[in-house]
Amino acid sequence: MFQDIYGNLVQTVHEVLRTETQRFTTMGPIKIVDSSTVTLCLEKYEWALYKRDKGGIKIHLRLVFVDEGRTYPDKVVVTSAKPDDRKQMDVMIDESGAMYVFDRGYADYGKFDQYCEDRIGFTTRLRGKAIYEVVEELPVSQGSPILRDTLVILGNPQKRMKNVLRRLETVDSQGNAIVILTNRFDVPAEEIGELYRNRWKIELFFKYIKQHLKMTKFYGTTENAVKNQIFIRLISYLLLFLMRFKSGAKQSLLCSKCRQSEE
Numbered sequence: 485m486f487q488d489i490y491g492n493l494v495q496t497v498h499e500v501l502r503t504e505t506q507r508f509t510t511m512g513p514i515k516i517v518d519s520s521t522v523t524l525c526l527e528k529y530e531w532a533l534y535k536r537d538k539g540g541i542k543i544h545l546r547l548v549f550v551d552e553g554r555t556y557p558d559k560v561v562v563t564s565a566k567p568d569d570r571k572q573m574d575v576m577i578d579e580s581g582a583m584y585v586f587d588r589g590y591a592d593y594g595k596f597d598q599y600c601e602d603r604i605g606f607t608t609r610l611r612g613k614a615i616y617e618v619v620e621e622l623p624v625s626q627g628s629p630i631l632r633d634t635l636v637i638l639g640n641p642q643k644r645m646k647n648v649l650r651r652l653e654t655v656d657s658q659g660n661a662i663v664i665l666t667n668r669f670d671v672p673a674e675e676i677g678e679l680y681r682n683r684w685k686i687e688l689f690f691k692y693i694k695q696h697l698k699m700t701k702f703y704g705t706t707e708n709a710v711k712n713q714i715f716i717r718l719i720s721y722l723l724l725f726l727m728r729f730k731s732g733a734k735q736s737l738l739c740s741k742c743r744q745s746e747e
Contacts, residue, residue: 485712486716487711487715489715489719490560490715490718490719490722493719493722494556496726497722497726500726510671511605511668511675511679512581512583513581513582513583514548514549514582514583514585515582515583515584516546516547516549516585516586516683516685516686517544517545517547517577517584517585517590518547518586518686519544519545520545520694521540521543522541522543522565522694522699523538523539523565523700524538524540524541524702524710526538526539528705532564532707532710534564534566540565541562541563541564541565541710542563542565542567543561543699544560544569545557545559545560546558546559546576547686547689549585554729555685555686556721556725557689557722560714561576570589570591570592573592577595577599580603580604581603581604581605582604582605583605583679584604584605584606584607585606585607585682586606586608586683587609587683588608588609588610590608591608591610591611593638593645596645596647596649596667599667600646600649600667601647605667607665607679607680608664608665608666609662609663609665609680610651610663612663616636616638616639616651617637618635618636619637621633622650624673629674629677630653630654630673630677631653632651633650633651633652634652635669636648636649636650649665650666651664652673652677654673657684664676664677664680693717693718693721697721698717699717
C-alpha cells in the first residue's frame with residue numbers, strides 16, 4: 485500500500501515540475517543512481533542475512549536532479565545487502581532520452597552497448613585498470629578544467645564494446661584527478677564534468693534520510709514492516725518537497741539540514 489502511495493506521489497511531483505520552463509537541461513532528465521547499505525541486527529532481522537554475523541538491507545535509489553536546490557527520489561528498490569548493484573541496472577536505468585549518472589560499481593560493458601543502442605545517456609567514472617583503445621583525440625580549450633577529451637573503445641580483444649564512448653580526464657570537487665566516461669558527444673566536455681561532480685547529491689540525500697528521517701531505525705522487524713517504514717519516510721520527503729516547491733522556497737532542503745547536523 486505505502487509503495488503504491490509513494491508511486492502516485494512521484495507521479496504528482498513529475499506533473500508539477502512539468503510546468504517548469506527550465507525543468508531540465510539540454511541533456512534531458514538527469515537521474516543519479518546509487519545504493520546505500522543499512523546494517524541490521526541479525527538476531528532481530530533473520531531474513532536480512534548479509535554476512536555470517538550481520539544483517540543488512542540495501543536501498544537502491546534513483547534521484548532526479550532538477551537544479552542545485554531541488555532533487556527528489558523517483559524510484560526505490562529495497563533488497564538484501566548481498567546482491568551486486570548491477571543486478572538493479574535494468575530497473576533503475578530504463579528511460580530513453582534521459583541522462584543517468586552512476587559510479588564505477590555499475591560498470592558493465594554489455595549494458596553500456598545497450599544504452600548506446602537504446603539512446604539512453606549515461607555518465608560514469610572509468611575504472612583505473614580499464615583497457616581501451618583511443619580512436620580520436622578531441623580539442624580541449626585553453627584554461628578548461630578538462631585535461632583530455634578522447635573517443636575510445638573499451639575492452640580487450642576477447643571482450644570489446646561495439647560502440648565508441650567518450651573519455652574525459654578532469655578533476656573532482658576536491659581537485660583529485662578523475663576519468664569520466666559518457667556516451668554523449670553533443671554536450672560540452674565541461675558540462676559533462678560538472679554533471680558528474682553533482683553525483684554527490686545522492687550521497688547527500690542518503691545522509692539526509694538516515695540522519696533526519698531516521699532511515700536506520702525500524703519499529704517492525706519483518707521484511708514487509710521495514711519496507712513500509714522506508715516508503716513512509718520517502719513519502720514524507722516528497723510531501724515536504726512539494727510544500728517547499730509551492731511556497732517558492734529556493735534554499736536546498738538537503739544542504740540546509742545536513743549543514744546544521746555537521747555544525
